[in-house]
Amino acid sequence: MSWINAFRIRLNTLAIVLIPVCVAINWGGHTIASTLKLPLFLDSIGTVLGGLLAGPWVGALSGLISNLISSGTVDPIAAPYSLVSVLIGFAAGIAGYLSWQRQRWGWLALYLLVFLVASVASTPLNLALFQGQTGVPFGDAVFAALVKAGLPTWLAAYCGEAVVDLPDKLVTVGVALLVYQGLPNRFRSLFALYRRPQPA
Amino acid sequence: MARGLSLYAEGESPLHRAHPLTKGVLTLSAIALAFALPSIGWVAGLLAALLALAVVAGVLRRLLAVAVVVLLPITVLLLVVQGLVNPANRTVAIAIGPVALYEEGLAIAALSALRIACLVVATFLLSFTTRPADLAEALVQRGLSPRIGYVIQSALQIIPQTLEAAVRIQDAQRARGLETEGGLPRRARAYLPLLLPLVLSSLVATQERAMALEVRGFGRQVRRISRRVFRDSLAQRLLRWALALSVPAVVGLRLAGWR
Numbered sequence: 001m002s003w004i005n006a007f008r009i010r011l012n013t014l015a016i017v018l019i020p021v022c023v024a025i026n027w028g029g030h031t032i033a034s035t036l037k038l039p040l041f042l043d044s045i046g047t048v049l050g051g052l053l054a055g056p057w058v059g060a061l062s063g064l065i066s067n068l069i070s071s072g073t074v075d076p077i078a079a080p081y082s083l084v085s086v087l088i089g090f091a092a093g094i095a096g097y098l099s100w101q102r103q104r105w106g107w108l109a110l111y112l113l114v115f116l117v118a119s120v121a122s123t124p125l126n127l128a129l130f131q132g133q134t135g136v137p138f139g140d141a142v143f144a145a146l147v148k149a150g151l152p153t154w155l156a157a158y159c160g161e162a163v164v165d166l167p168d169k170l171v172t173v174g175v176a177l178l179v180y181q182g183l184p185n186r187f188r189s190l191f192a193l194y195r196r197p198q199p200a
Numbered sequence: 201m202a203r204g205l206s207l208y209a210e211g212e213s214p215l216h217r218a219h220p221l222t223k224g225v226l227t228l229s230a231i232a233l234a235f236a237l238p239s240i241g242w243v244a245g246l247l248a249a250l251l252a253l254a255v256v257a258g259v260l261r262r263l264l265a266v267a268v269v270v271l272l273p274i275t276v277l278l279l280v281v282q283g284l285v286n287p288a289n290r291t292v293a294i295a296i297g298p299v300a301l302y303e304e305g306l307a308i309a310a311l312s313a314l315r316i317a318c319l320v321v322a323t324f325l326l327s328f329t330t331r332p333a334d335l336a337e338a339l340v341q342r343g344l345s346p347r348i349g350y351v352i353q354s355a356l357q358i359i360p361q362t363l364e365a366a367v368r369i370q371d372a373q374r375a376r377g378l379e380t381e382g383g384l385p386r387r388a389r390a391y392l393p394l395l396l397p398l399v400l401s402s403l404v405a406t407q408e409r410a411m412a413l414e415v416r417g418f419g420r421q422v423r424r425i426s427r428r429v430f431r432d433s434l435a436q437r438l439l440r441w442a443l444a445l446s447v448p449a450v451v452g453l454r455l456a457g458w459r
Contacts, residue, residue: 036388037387
């Protein structure tokens with residue numbers, strides 16, 4: 001259970017300063033996606049990147065604050081979904097602590113983990129708020145077709161959410177990993193204390 | 201976007217003057233009540249009360265303008281999908297050719313849409329009458345870590361700067377021949393050249409900012425004294441308790457069989 005230790009590291013000033021930057025990256029990623037009229041949210045790139053660099057608390061706080069600011073300014077429905085963002089931040093933070101970003105299988109594992117966390121955590125919220133719908137026309141079309149076909153509502157709700165998250169989280173995690181690889185070593189090593197100590 | 205992110209509208213209404221925490225508790229308990237109250241009538245009453253508060257605050261028109269943008273698509277989707285396929289559907293309400301919308305699904309969709317409307321209006325009521333900086337400061341005075349207070353305020357400042365930088369980068373990349381319009385594959389290819397410079401430049405600035413904060417004693421564990429003083433009163437304190445306690449009261453009634 002060594003990954004629990006990822007939660008024990010106290011945040012230093014650099015990690016605190018990284019949080020608002022990750023919030024802004026979330027915001028920028030989403031804004032560019034809407035400017036280009038891409039059919040994806042891409043609003044958690046900063047959350048994943050923050051988690052990879054500086055552990056679960058930075059990831060979770062970046063996600064939480066992104067959703068709270070977004071709900072206070074453009075879309076109040078984002079507030080309940082801050083739970084999902086927090087969990088995505090935790091997932092990326094644990095992966096970063098275990099240095100998954102160094103291995104190819106780790107990239108795939110990170111994508112699957114973030115996808116599962118996001119889709120599983122969103123489904124109960126969708127059920128409580130929207131009777132299982134996602135609020136995205138494509139996801140709702142899948143939901144409607146599956147309910148019509150006789151599937152239980154919760155399962156149709158999960159599938160509706162999953163078809164939205166599957167491509168969205170692929171691009172989100174992919175871009176976050178690309179950025180991580182592109183960062184200068186000098187910068188990455190500033191956050192070395194948020195990695196699991198390697199056996200020498 | 202130079203104006204910043206906040207929706208705050210200057211005003212002198214009782215809502216504007218109320219303690220930020222009072223408005224925060226009002227918003228949270230209104231949202232909880234919207235999902236705890238049992239029927240369309242009650243939830244519509246709650247929505248009417250929230251809109252009345254928006255009238256008192258003098259922000260009704262601006263609030264409706266932003267709320268409708270959020271609510272309209274979601275309401276249409278709910279009515280169509282639930283009207284078509286909700287498992288409870290029995291009675292045809294509207295039939296257009298082979299397609300039928302059912303009463304039961306439409307009623308369920310209407311209740312959900314009203315609850316979401318309460319959530320949206322209650323949140324925007326807070327946004328329109330409270331400066332985000334005041335809300336963060338009031339929370340820090342009541343025990344929120346000042347480091348988290350800094351993070352919230354700093355994010356509110358950095359986001360508009362980042363969006364301005366995004367526009368500059370878009371112009372620069374277009375000048376170099378990047379295509380940002382056309383089919384989906386072409387637009388998708390433009391995503392990385394627009395995002396990467398933005399992300400890298402904002403990350404690299406963090407080290408400098410951390411050092412600037414560090415030399416000003418940011419990391420020190422000392423008691424902070426705030427310059428801002430928010431006026432509180434016994435009436436507001438009682439109101440906050442009443443609002444907060446109304447939620448478990450309604451949940452209790454529901455559990456006792458209120459429908």
